[in-house]
Amino acid sequence: MLNMKDIMETMTMIQEEHLDIRTITMGISLLDCCDTDIDKSCEKVYEKICRLAGNLVQTGEEIEKKYGIPIVNKRVSVTPIAMLTAVSGGDPVKYAHALDKAAKKIGVNFIGGYTALVQKGFAAGDRELIESIPRALAETDFVCSSVNVGSTKAGINMDAVKMMGNVVKEASQLTSDRQCIGAAKLVVFCNAPEDNPFMAGAFHGVGEPDCVINVGVSGPGVVRAALSKLPKDAPLSEVADLIKKTAFKITRMGQLVGSEASAKLGVPFGIIDLSLAPTPAVGDSVAHILKEIGLEQCGTHGTTAALAMLNDAVKKGGVMASSSVGGLSGAFIPVSEDAGMIDAAEAGTLTLEKLEAMTAVCSVGLDMIVLPGDTPADTISAIIADEAAIGMVNSKTTAVRVIPAIGHEAGEVLDFGGLLGTGPIMKINRKSSSVMIQRGGRIPAPMQSLKN
Amino acid sequence: MKAVITVIGKDMVGILAKVSTACAESNVNVVEVTQSILDKYFAMIMLVDIQHMECSLDELKESILQEVPTMTVHVMHEDIFNSMHRI
Numbered sequence A: 001m002l003n004m005k006d007i008m009e010t011m012t013m014i015q016e017e018h019l020d021i022r023t024i025t026m027g028i029s030l031l032d033c034c035d036t037d038i039d040k041s042c043e044k045v046y047e048k049i050c051r052l053a054g055n056l057v058q059t060g061e062e063i064e065k066k067y068g069i070p071i072v073n074k075r076v077s078v079t080p081i082a083m084l085t086a087v088s089g090g091d092p093v094k095y096a097h098a099l100d101k102a103a104k105k106i107g108v109n110f111i112g113g114y115t116a117l118v119q120k121g122f123a124a125g126d127r128e129l130i131e132s133i134p135r136a137l138a139e140t141d142f143v144c145s146s147v148n149v150g151s152t153k154a155g156i157n158m159d160a161v162k163m164m165g166n167v168v169k170e171a172s173q174l175t176s177d178r179q180c181i182g183a184a185k186l187v188v189f190c191n192a193p194e195d196n197p198f199m200a201g202a203f204h205g206v207g208e209p210d211c212v213i214n215v216g217v218s219g220p221g222v223v224r225a226a227l228s229k230l231p232k233d234a235p236l237s238e239v240a241d242l243i244k245k246t247a248f249k250i251t252r253m254g255q256l257v258g259s260e261a262s263a264k265l266g267v268p269f270g271i272i273d274l275s276l277a278p279t280p281a282v283g284d285s286v287a288h289i290l291k292e293i294g295l296e297q298c299g300t301h302g303t304t305a306a307l308a309m310l311n312d313a314v315k316k317g318g319v320m321a322s323s324s325v326g327g328l329s330g331a332f333i334p335v336s337e338d339a340g341m342i343d344a345a346e347a348g349t350l351t352l353e354k355l356e357a358m359t360a361v362c363s364v365g366l367d368m369i370v371l372p373g374d375t376p377a378d379t380i381s382a383i384i385a386d387e388a389a390i391g392m393v394n395s396k397t398t399a400v401r402v403i404p405a406i407g408h409e410a411g412e413v414l415d416f417g418g419l420l421g422t423g424p425i426m427k428i429n430r431k432s433s434s435v436m437i438q439r440g441g442r443i444p445a446p447m448q449s450l451k452n
Numbered sequence B: 001m002k003a004v005i006t007v008i009g010k011d012m013v014g015i016l017a018k019v020s021t022a023c024a025e026s027n028v029n030v031v032e033v034t035q036s037i038l039d040k041y042f043a044m045i046m047l048v049d050i051q052h053m054e055c056s057l058d059e060l061k062e063s064i065l066q067e068v069p070t071m072t073v074h075v076m077h078e079d080i081f082n083s084m085h086r087i
Helices: A004-015 A038-053 A056-067 A081-088 A093-106 A126-139 A158-174 A220-228 A236-265 A286-293 A303-321 A339-347 A352-359 A377-393 A434-439 B015-025 B057-067 B079-085
Strands: A020-028 A071-078 A110-117 A143-151 A155-157 A186-190 A211-218 A269-276 A366-372 A398-405 A413-415 A422-424 B002-010 B029-038 B041-049 B072-077
Touching: A004 A220, A004 B002, A004 B041, A004 B079, A020 A038, A020 A056, A020 A236, A038 A071, A038 A081, A038 A093, A056 A071, A056 A236, A056 B057, A056 B072, A071 A093, A081 A093, A081 A110, A081 A126, A093 A110, A093 A126, A093 A143, A110 A126, A126 A143, A126 A158, A143 A158, A143 A377, A155 A158, A155 A377, A158 A186, A158 A377, A158 A398, A158 A434, A186 A377, A211 A236, A220 A236, A220 A286, A236 A269, A236 A303, A236 B079, A269 A303, A286 A303, A286 A339, A303 A352, A339 A422, A352 A366, A352 A377, A366 A377, A366 A422, A377 A398, A377 A434, B002 B015, B002 B057, B015 B029, B015 B041, B015 B057, B057 B072, B072 B079
Parallel strands: A020 A071, A071 A110, A110 A143, A143 A186, A211 A269, A366 A398
Antiparallel strands: A020 A211, A143 A155, A186 A398, A413 A422, B002 B041, B002 B072, B029 B041
């Protein structure tokens, strides 16, 4: 039987603490769309996406109305396009246009999968696709791109890392008249998950079924509000326990929405990704959770420990609540999308070095960080290499999404608007990493025993 | 199958009557009502049976809103509360 306390708790979470379903993402395999003629291939891609995801947005809206819970984004992820390019040859940007056209037709707000997986080396189509990324992102509105450059099993492909420094920079340059938005739609991964519903890094892995529904749930505000009711002298084990319980409730809601969407669309249910994904809205910040745990500002000493506990507790609560938790599941720390992180970066409390340490324990990596416009491509490659090394050694997903703000200096601000927020330009280390990056080659896979 | 209707806003005469009328017109049976008035603010949570409802939850919400346009109204399927608070 329902009781009033529970009803009010759920209502408060939704109305005041920004609880929402962040995204319903439909994963679609495009392997059966391959054709040796690229135009035919693009046509098939467009047709398949429109056929399978045609009702996605409408179904999402129906569920929103039934349960009174906002579903912020409806999105599509597809098979890495590099695989289609391998068969068809030709200019991969044609695929980007086909994806963009399909996204506009079905009304989703992002489509991910302009992707290449090159952790061990380049196959046919991979180089062409990676080189075309800046153009693809500049010429389309909704296409998101990702490249996996390393994994714990394969090591790090440093040739790809070298390329990505240039690609990130060029993506920014080609869109410098639009707040460098190109680079904000590009993620460089190590250990990329194949079922991640969150953009910009979503793609539909090759081991996945033909079509699948993945759900991303968020709720930093709910966790913060729950923690604010805890006395300041409560031991950290109690804090972790409360985070776990809150994560459980949030995930249960995701499970409900996911299974409902999968039944309505007649598509199997994949995973729930319970990630505390902040938005620029006040009260929807991961940095403020850390503050609630007891840090004066995010980025100070103790931040890594607090984040490690938060990330782990979120996963534990989520796993208990759903039979199929996957994706990234944990805490996101995108600087420009989090009001608390923006403040901390502007105050100088949160630095690039501290963020790097935090990525060793959180669920993703250096996310939505704005760099000075004159950052050399080799330095961006080196940032990517550092981050990939953390992921490779710790057997976890790490990612880099940095935006070189063309024509701007450290201390200035880049305003993306909407969910992407506002990014203060962060200071970088000005010493060169060029020689190491120019070496290329591969960093061998790490030992999996003798762990110290 | 049940739904939860919440109505919050400035108190005035006949809120409960108007909301109940809207429910009755859609063949929705009121099962339980809790209401309180805190410092001129009216807050009501209503549990209703929607087994024989003749419209969608969204339409029910719209028809309630038409009756009490100044109030904040939410109509939500009970499953969201059950899944969140029951294992």
